[in-house]
Amino acid sequence: MANDREVLREIWDGKLPICFQLDQDEIMEIQQPDPFYVMVPRLSYFPLVTDKMKRHFLRYISQENADNEMWLDYNGQPMKWHYPIGFLFDLYCGNDPQLPWMLTVHFTKFPENILLRCPNKDVVEAHFMSTIKEADVLKHRGQVMSTMQKKDHNQLWLGLQNDKFDQFWAINRRLMESHGDNEGFKHIPVRLYSDDGTCNQHLVCPKNSDGSRKILQQLISEIFPDKLEVKLKTHGVMIPSDTPLQWLSEHMSYPDNFLHLCVC
Amino acid sequence: MECVIFFNLSYGVPSFSFNIWNSSGVLLKLEDIRRLSFIHIKEDEFSSVITQQEHPLFGRPYFIMHPCRTGQLVEHFRHKSKNIIVTFLSLITPILQLKLPMEYGL
Numbered sequence: 001m002a003n004d005r006e007v008l009r010e011i012w013d014g015k016l017p018i019c020f021q022l023d024q025d026e027i028m029e030i031q032q033p034d035p036f037y038v039m040v041p042r043l044s045y046f047p048l049v050t051d052k053m054k055r056h057f058l059r060y061i062s063q064e065n066a067d068n069e070m071w072l073d074y075n076g077q078p079m080k081w082h083y084p085i086g087f088l089f090d091l092y093c094g095n096d097p098q099l100p101w102m103l104t105v106h107f108t109k110f111p112e113n114i115l116l117r118c119p120n121k122d123v124v125e126a127h128f129m130s131t132i133k134e135a136d137v138l139k140h141r142g143q144v145m146s147t148m149q150k151k152d153h154n155q156l157w158l159g160l161q162n163d164k165f166d167q168f169w170a171i172n173r174r175l176m177e178s179h180g181d182n183e184g185f186k187h188i189p190v191r192l193y194s195d196d197g198t199c200n201q202h203l204v205c206p207k208n209s210d211g212s213r214k215i216l217q218q219l220i221s222e223i224f225p226d227k228l229e230v231k232l233k234t235h236g237v238m239i240p241s242d243t244p245l246q247w248l249s250e251h252m253s254y255p256d257n258f259l260h261l262c263v264c
Numbered sequence: 265m266e267c268v269i270f271f272n273l274s275y276g277v278p279s280f281s282f283n284i285w286n287s288s289g290v291l292l293k294l295e296d297i298r299r300l301s302f303i304h305i306k307e308d309e310f311s312s313v314i315t316q317q318e319h320p321l322f323g324r325p326y327f328i329m330h331p332c333r334t335g336q337l338v339e340h341f342r343h344k345s346k347n348i349i350v351t352f353l354s355l356i357t358p359i360l361q362l363k364l365p366m367e368y369g370l
Contacts, residue, residue, distance in 0.1 A: 082318065112291045116316050116325050119293075126311055134274050189274075201273045201320050 007251045011235055012165045014042035016089055017100040020050075020072075022057045026065070026107055033060045037100060041163060042086025042235065043255050046072060046079065047124050048161060057105055065107040071115055072103045077197075078111045079103065081118050082127050087260040090233055091193055094264055097236075125157050128256055132156065135189035135257030136175060138203075139249075144175055160255045168255065175257055176250045184213075184246045190259040192223060192232070206246040216248065217241035224263075232261045270321055281319055281326040297327060 020036040027033065036053045054070055072079040074092050083091075089101055118124065136145040145153070152171045159168025178184050184206040193199050202223060208214050216239055220230045232239050234252055239261070253259050265284045272279040284292045284300075292300075298310045312330065319326040 080318070113324055116318065117293055126315060127317075130315070138274050198323055199320075203273055 004251055008169065009165060011252060012041075012043060012168075014086055014235060015039050016042055016086060019100040019102050020053050020057075020105050021102065022060055023104050023106045026061050028062045029060045033057055040085055042084065042089070044085055044160065044163075045083075045124055045128070046081045046085060047118050047121060049085070053105070061107050068107045069110055069117065069119065071106050071110055073106065074101070074103055078114045080115060081124070082116055084254045084256070084260065086235060087254065087262075090236060091195075091197060091262045094233055094236070094262060128157060128160065129153060131256040131258060132175070135253075138187040138189045139175070139185035139257075140179060141186065143179070144177075148174070156255070172255070172257075176253075178246075185249060188245050188249045188259065189253065189257055190219075190245075190249070190261065193260070193262045195263055204245065206244070206249070213244040213246060215241065216243045216245065219245060231264050233264045234259065234261050238264070268319075268321075268326070270319075273320070280329045283326055291325075294327070 017037065017039050020038070022033050033056070036056050038049065038053065040049045050070070058066055071081075074088075077092060079088055089097070093101065116123075116127075133142065133145050136142050148171070155167060155171045158164070159166075159171070186205075188204040188206050190202070190204055191199050192202070200223070204214075204219060204222075206214055208218065216232065220232065220241065224230050231241075239248065239252075249259055265282060267280070267282040269278050269280055271277075284297065286292060294311070294314070294316055295307075297314065298307065314327050314329055316325055317328045318324070319328070
């Protein structure tokens with residue numbers, strides 16, 4: 001059970017300053033648009049925080065592209081909107097963070113073999129909720145989400161969208177509880193990303209075969225048996241290798257209930 | 265069209281994933297696929313059947329059928345079917361108007 005509430009609150013309040021600039025090739029007006037600066041929550045998703053920015057740039061592009069789906073790139077790398085913003089930053093500039101984070105805005109040449117389509121915010125909600133359900137299947141065989149009412153599911157989404165910590169955690173704490181005599185989740189919902197952006201799937205138990213609590217270093221040895229000195233980062237911080245996985249899952253998961261860790 | 269059946273690690277069931285391109289090489293969108301579907305499914309229900317996701321194995325966008333029901337279906341047929349993969353495919357393909365060669369049944 002997530003008892004260290006200060007940690008939860010710190011993570012929730014994490015923000016990133018971003019500078020958005022329109023792709024030079026798409027500017028149709030003689031006057032250059034100003035860059036758009038905004039402070040965004042690390043835990044949110046780009047489609048939830050870019051409405052104002054989009055309106056700012058729309059009048060500078062060719063009007064035939066105005067209904068196209070907007071997408072972002074960092075240093076030529078398309079940004080996957082279905083990853084939390086803070087995680088994208090850690091993944092692509094974690095080793096050399098420069099603030100504000102400079103991103104380029106596009107309305108043409110959507111990279112359909114890299115990015116998922118996001119025609120509206122319902123798609124973001126569907127993705128978010130389905131990730132939480134998958135995490136619950138891993139932790140509790142899906143029993144917590146399936147016994148919750150629809151209004152509780154909605155509250156998770158609304159809490160995230162409206163940046164309401166108490167509203168979100170009133171429901172999320174049930175997803176962070178362990179049931180039965182297990183004293184821990186069945187499996188830990190975790191996604192590990194190498195520095196080339198690739199993710200490998202693994203079923204991870206919070207306990208070792210001798211019943212002891214599994215710590216991060218043991219997970220690293222399981223997944224990267226040939227590498228020495230692998231360090232993992234999340235929410236902008238390096239994670240001490242003696243951190244128990246169960247604690248990590250309860251306190252440092254993203255709102256989608258997954259740990260997103262990157263190798264650095 | 266490209267189809268891949270893969271094992272969904274989190275749900276412990278097989279999942280059906282695919283992509284469809286038109287003759288100009290443009291990837292179809294979810295709404296295009298819903299309109300193609302042999303069985304008429306309403307817009308808001310369709311996304312509970314098929315969604316576009318990042319493929320767990322390939323890391324690229326694929327349309328994937330929801331694994332939630334698959335577990336129940338496979339369990340139901342497990343002892344009755346001689347070839348569970350064929351049974352699984354025959355439940356899924358009408359939705360997609362897939363015409364699979366008869367060789368798959370052998």
